[in-house]
Amino acid sequence: MRKNPRLLVVWWSNTGGTTQLVEAAVQMTQKLGSDPNYCEVIEGRCDRISAAALLAADGYLFATPECLGGIAGPMKSFFDRCYYPLLGKLNGHPYASMICAGSDGEGAIRQIDRIATGWRLKPVAPALKVITGAQTPLAIGTPKRIDPSDLARAEELAGTLAAGLALGLW
Numbered sequence: 626m627r628k629n630p631r632l633l634v635v636w637w638s639n640t641g642g643t644t645q646l647v648e649a650a651v652q653m654t655q656k657l658g659s660d661p662n663y664c665e666v667i668e669g670r671c672d673r674i675s676a677a678a679l680l681a682a683d684g685y686l687f688a689t690p691e692c693l694g695g696i697a698g699p700m701k702s703f704f705d706r707c708y709y710p711l712l713g714k715l716n717g718h719p720y721a722s723m724i725c726a727g728s729d730g731e732g733a734i735r736q737i738d739r740i741a742t743g744w745r746l747k748p749v750a751p752a753l754k755v756i757t758g759a760q761t762p763l764a765i766g767t768p769k770r771i772d773p774s775d776l777a778r779a780e781e782l783a784g785t786l787a788a789g790l791a792l793g794l795w
């Protein structure tokens with residue numbers, strides 16, 4: 626592992642909820658990152674993340690809305706694109722996930738966990754699930770505003786993942 630481990634945040638959002646969780650997570654880790662020994666944090670929308678970027682990172686935070694009982698389509702495409710090229714190459718790397726869902730979120734969590742199991746990634750914290758309550762067509766299409774308490778949970782999860790990487794805990 627390089628001196629400063631690298632945490633890669635891979636995400637998708639349709640109506641901004643997941644984006645806010647990612648922003649909170651990245652801001653927190655960048656605050657902690659003023660320590661030169663701390664880990665480097667990189668984020669990218671999933672359609673812009675290559676298999677090479679995954680390979681160059683030491684740990685992962687996957688963030689997505691739940692759509693139709695699973696991860697959002699672009700997030701699925703990202704995993705489809707990267708899964709086989711990286712099979713057997715990420716073994717043991719730590720990960721966590723953040724799911725923004727209207728009412729459920731469990732299907733998306735399970736789907737990421739199954740993919741991560743195939744990659745032999747190591748789960749280091751329970752998935753963060755944020756329920757926005759959007760269940761009608763109007764509410765589903767409306768830009769989301771995430772509660773500060775949920776943003777704090779995103780900060781905490783990212784801080785835990787990044788600190789563990791920096792300390793070599795995982």
Ligand SMILES: Cc1cc2nc3c(=O)[nH]c(=O)nc-3n(C[C@H](O)[C@H](O)[C@H](O)COP(=O)(O)O)c2cc1C
Nearest residue numbers: 638639640641642643690692693694726727728729
């Ligand atoms: C096509 C579509 C399917 C959805 N399916 C689900 C679902 O299966 N379960 C759920 O809890 N929420 C579902 N939702 C609601 C979103 O997960 C919810 O609006 C979430 O807050 C969106 O996050 P975002 O703002 O990051 O896009 C769906 C939304 C869309 C647009």
